[in-house]
Amino acid sequence: MAKHATPLLDQLESGPWPSFVLDDLLGVLELSYKHGRTHWKHGGIVGVFGYGGGVIGRYCDQPEMFPGVAHFHTMRVAQPGGKYYTTEYLKNICDLWEFRGSGVTNMHGSTGDIIFIGTSTPQLEEVFYELTHTFGQDLGGSGSNLRTPSDCIGSSRCEYACYDTQAICYDLTQEYQDELHRPAFPYKFKFKFDGCPNGCVAAIARSDISFVGTWKDDIKIDQEAVAGYVGGEFAPNAGAHSGRDWGAFDIEKEVTGLCPTNCMKYENGKLLINTKECTRCMHCINVMPRALHIGDDRGCSMLVGAKAPILDGAQMSSLLVPFIKVEEPYDEIKEVIENIWDWWMEEGKNRERLGELIKRQGFQKLLEMTNIKPVPQHVQEPRHNPYIFWNEDEVEGGWDRDINEFRKYHQR
Amino acid sequence: MEYEEAKQLIVEKLTKKLKTKSKFYFNDLSKILGLKPREAKKIVNRLIQDQVLEYWSSGSTSMYGLPGTGKQASAEHEE
């Protein structure tokens, strides 16, 4: 017999995978449905010693009625690069969470962490001790700090990877431990690493600095394989979208005609790409992976300022560094990151994301603060302001002039 | 700035403001200290370590306060 009657929710418990398991949890939810309001409060002082993130306080505002969930704190556990686990690791952390917490998890939260949902204050240090000492596992970020950096599987399994996403994700995670665990930013800050513009971790939509793999030289073309696609020998899109009959493969309709910059043509049985105009959108490569391959001069683009819609609407990242090599020890990349942080930490208002600061003070200010020279790729649209304002140091001689020298040539 | 001097300054200012405010942004602290964020962070980290300050977090934002002064103490049903 259940502790609380939950007629509105009983359906959730049917089927092979009941989505809610705890009596009190169901009880709170039933009450919320009845009242049409939440009975959860979030936020608090809870955390583990020395860390300002990784734990999010949750309390039920009806603790007498639902003592089992009076505290129901969330813990964020840093996910491994590419989200690869051994079964043993998963079993271990699940056992730990069943013993010390609710046993309810979320794989994974939007930031990428493994989310442990629901435990009480005294359990936090216990869980943290076990994670760090027994499983070599850290907590992730929350609050106004660097959030757990997240990456796509990259070169571990994907031939499109233009750099080793896991290597740089791990390196920056280690380098910026202080930023990750001790919040001193105006608000959250996210790094995400996509090995190529296919964007499997959606870096460009979700991170304050998005690292998107790209290359500089030509897309490599195997003309024989192109002919294979045209002749129907290979399934386009590696056989994806094959649930319905789309008719014979049409290279003009499906590849060259969809190239966003119109830089391709298929002529006399040969595929041609004008590299200068190619934006590395990946479309042609995705459709004909056997025939086309990313170039060899590889690196990434750094884009900045994506955010969710809270203020001013949602925003995608804007291009800041068109191309940068991704090589250990990543010094050049770290310099850009730290210049951005210096600016944002000093100028950002409380709860202002980097993208909002860029809007408020201007992209040009960002270029100045990062010592990056403006290039055509930074230009979003033709100018609509006819005036040009110069800074004193940009003008020969500055604002001062030698009046005597001037009078030599001009009368009063 | 010396650590002890900084500590005194923070405790004094935060105690004074207690009537109206118990949680402070990092920005508020670096302003009180009159230091650039990076410098202020070193001191604030130590104040946390020494339990002169404690973190408060909503999950999305983090704030700082003197231990036991935030509204949370009662919200947690703990004295």
Ligand code: SF4
């Ligand atoms: S983002 Fe690109 S490199 Fe990374 S997994 Fe996806 S397709 Fe592969």
Ligand code: SF4
């Ligand atoms: S990658 Fe995109 S832009 Fe470049 S040639 Fe292929 S379809 Fe065109």
